[in-house]
Amino acid sequence: MSVKVEVGAGGIPHNQILIYGLVGSLVLIYLTYLNTITGTEYFSFFGGLAAVVALLWGTDTIKHLCSYGLGTGVPSAGMIALGSGVVAALFGATTGPFAPIVTIIIAAIIGAVAGLMANAVVRMDIPVMVVSLIELAIVGAMTILGLSAMACGTFEFLGMITGEIAILGFIVQSYEFSLIGGSIIAVIFMLGAIAIQHSFNACLGPGEQQDRTLMLAAECGFLSMIPIAIISFAFIGMYAALISLVVSIVGWLYTYKKYIELSQRDAYAWLDAQPILEPKGGA
Amino acid sequence: MEEIVFGIGITALAGALATVAGAAEDVESDIGSQGDPNSQVQLAPQMGYIHRIFNKAIAGEPPAYGLWVALGAGLAWAFMAMQINPILAIVLGSALAVFVQGIYATTAYLGRTASLAKFGQPVYIDILKSMTTVTMAHAFIAIFATVAMCHLMISALGHPFPLPLLGIVWGIALGAAGSATGNPFYGKERQYQEQKFGAGVPISASGNIVRYAEAGQRNSLDNGFFSAKLGGPASGICFGLIVFFELWRTVVFEEFNIWGPIVVGVVVILVFAIIDRYIEVWARKNFGPYTAPEATEEASS
Numbered sequence: 001m002s003v004k005v006e007v008g009a010g011g012i013p014h015n016q017i018l019i020y021g022l023v024g025s026l027v028l029i030y031l032t033y034l035n036t037i038t039g040t041e042y043f044s045f046f047g048g049l050a051a052v053v054a055l056l057w058g059t060d061t062i063k064h065l066c067s068y069g070l071g072t073g074v075p076s077a078g079m080i081a082l083g084s085g086v087v088a089a090l091f092g093a094t095t096g097p098f099a100p101i102v103t104i105i106i107a108a109i110i111g112a113v114a115g116l117m118a119n120a121v122v123r124m125d126i127p128v129m130v131v132s133l134i135e136l137a138i139v140g141a142m143t144i145l146g147l148s149a150m151a152c153g154t155f156e157f158l159g160m161i162t163g164e165i166a167i168l169g170f171i172v173q174s175y176e177f178s179l180i181g182g183s184i185i186a187v188i189f190m191l192g193a194i195a196i197q198h199s200f201n202a203c204l205g206p207g208e209q210q211d212r213t214l215m216l217a218a219e220c221g222f223l224s225m226i227p228i229a230i231i232s233f234a235f236i237g238m239y240a241a242l243i244s245l246v247v248s249i250v251g252w253l254y255t256y257k258k259y260i261e262l263s264q265r266d267a268y269a270w271l272d273a274q275p276i277l278e279p280k281g282g283a
Numbered sequence: 284m285e286e287i288v289f290g291i292g293i294t295a296l297a298g299a300l301a302t303v304a305g306a307a308e309d310v311e312s313d314i315g316s317q318g319d320p321n322s323q324v325q326l327a328p329q330m331g332y333i334h335r336i337f338n339k340a341i342a343g344e345p346p347a348y349g350l351w352v353a354l355g356a357g358l359a360w361a362f363m364a365m366q367i368n369p370i371l372a373i374v375l376g377s378a379l380a381v382f383v384q385g386i387y388a389t390t391a392y393l394g395r396t397a398s399l400a401k402f403g404q405p406v407y408i409d410i411l412k413s414m415t416t417v418t419m420a421h422a423f424i425a426i427f428a429t430v431a432m433c434h435l436m437i438s439a440l441g442h443p444f445p446l447p448l449l450g451i452v453w454g455i456a457l458g459a460a461g462s463a464t465g466n467p468f469y470g471k472e473r474q475y476q477e478q479k480f481g482a483g484v485p486i487s488a489s490g491n492i493v494r495y496a497e498a499g500q501r502n503s504l505d506n507g508f509f510s511a512k513l514g515g516p517a518s519g520i521c522f523g524l525i526v527f528f529e530l531w532r533t534v535v536f537e538e539f540n541i542w543g544p545i546v547v548g549v550v551v552i553l554v555f556a557i558i559d560r561y562i563e564v565w566a567r568k569n570f571g572p573y574t575a576p577e578a579t580e581e582a583s584s
Contacts, residue, residue: 075343075346165364183357184447186447187354187356193346197342202390202393202394202395203398204398206398206399206402207401208398223386227379230361231357231358234362266400267405268399273407277405278333
């Protein structure tokens with residue numbers, strides 16, 4: 001039985017973030033379906049925004065889970081989240097327009113199994129383990145689905161396994177140049193896995209503040225959107241990809257600036273080229 | 284026969300690239316105190332030792348390098364799909380991956396240091412400015428060399444995996460090699476020069492890392508110099524050997540029998556296990572554990 005250590009008490013309650021995260025990412029991911037309805041690709045960037053919202057929620061979940069003394073377990077929590085998520089997202093993607101909802105259900109099941117295994121078999125005995133791993137699996141699945149939708153313009157499986165390549169001026173459809181065939185899904189996996197754990201891993205400590213950690217989570221999300229926007233030039237139209245790129249750069253610049261301001265607020269001192277300030281009374 | 288000779292040439296080239304990548308990776312992570320040495324750098328201010336060491340904990344090195352190399356490879360793959368020349372594509376992909384690495388490094392340092400405000404550890408902006416760029420430069424070399432090596436495996440040796448998937452596999456291997464080989468050299472030799480040889484690290488000495496240099500105050504660039512001498516090259520040899528043996532056994536022995544590479548792989552592992560055991564026993568016998576020098580003369584009283 002682990003002992004719970006309170007980190008950064010106060011701030012927005014976790015359940016509120018959970019509801020905003022779940023509903024927000026679901027709605028935003030469905031907004032990419034406008035691509036299919038209108039027959040364009042300009043709405044792809046909503047997938048990236050869904051991933052940002054999911055990452056905000058996932059960061060808060062990791063903070064809750066890791067308050068049970070899992071210091072070095074923070075990066076592993078990100079890995080299990082995205083690992084469960086990628087299975088759920090790929091299964092869900094095969095169900096057409098219902099993909100996001102099916103993904104959430106499958107992810108919840110995978111997360112529950114992983115949580116029960118961790119508590120009953122590995123005997124970690126952490127009270128919030130099952131709930132947290134369910135949440136993390138859903139977050140991971142939504143991140144994968146969102147960033148995939150951003151890269152190739154759709155969350156449907158067929159769109160993920162067909163790519164187009166121009167050979168001698170002719171457009172040829174091929175599996176090799178698709179999101180899954182080219183293993184871009186592996187890049188999305190790593191981007192999500194590092195982004196989900198980085199904010200809490202970077203901000204942990206006695207002075208951790210929820211607003212700063214969540215701002216960093218948003219920053220990591222927008223930062224992950226930038227390379228996906230660049231990769232999406234290979235899959236979707238030039239202007240659609242350009243819109244994604246502008247949205248991600250603007251979002252990243254804003255959150256990065258805000259995060260530096262919040263760090264400046266919380267830091268003991270903000271010095272440039274100064275010597276070590278030895279504490280009063282000596283070490 | 285000609286095919287095997289060509290394959291061995293590519294194998295040697297890939298091994299050389301891997302050696303460069305491993306050396307650069309270890310120096311990069313040591314400048315950022317990532318991995319093994321991080322816990323003491325993180326702990327030092329809590330024990331009252333305020334320091335000017337760069338503390339960029341992004342994740343363990345294997346996941347972090349899994350991301351940087353997979354990202355560089357993914358972007359390079361996308362640029363190649365857009366009909367851009369492979370060399371240019373790999374350079375552009377690595378440069379963008381390094382941009383992401385640099386941003387992660389700054390946010391990690393700011394976050395960790397701001398959360399230590401209670402213990403009086405200030406944020407030193409000059410550290411952020413001077414050291415992030417140096418780690419980015421080293422990371423660029425590591426990422427570029429690894430992605431180029433993966434591209435060689437696909438285009439010259441006909442590896443069936445797509446570039447990003449090879450990137451993630453070799454990125455994790457690169458991080459693991461640097462983390463296992465080079466980091467102990469920095470973490471155990473450099474951070475504890477104030478402890479007597481053989482004294483170990485008692486709890487009372489936790490966080491008592493070296494903070495002052497021969498003249499002035501030590502920062503992480505000094506640790507970079509230190510790592511570049513032995514820890515970096517050792518990591519490079521480690522990763523280079525991993526890549527070389529991995530390709531060599533396939534290129535040479537697949538011709539004879541489909542099971543040949545697997546048998547050779549097991550033999551190579553056994554040979555290395557025996558060599559490692561021999562070195563370990565030899566080192567223990569010659570260097571440790573610490574014993575007090577025997578009193579050869581009577582203490583004057």
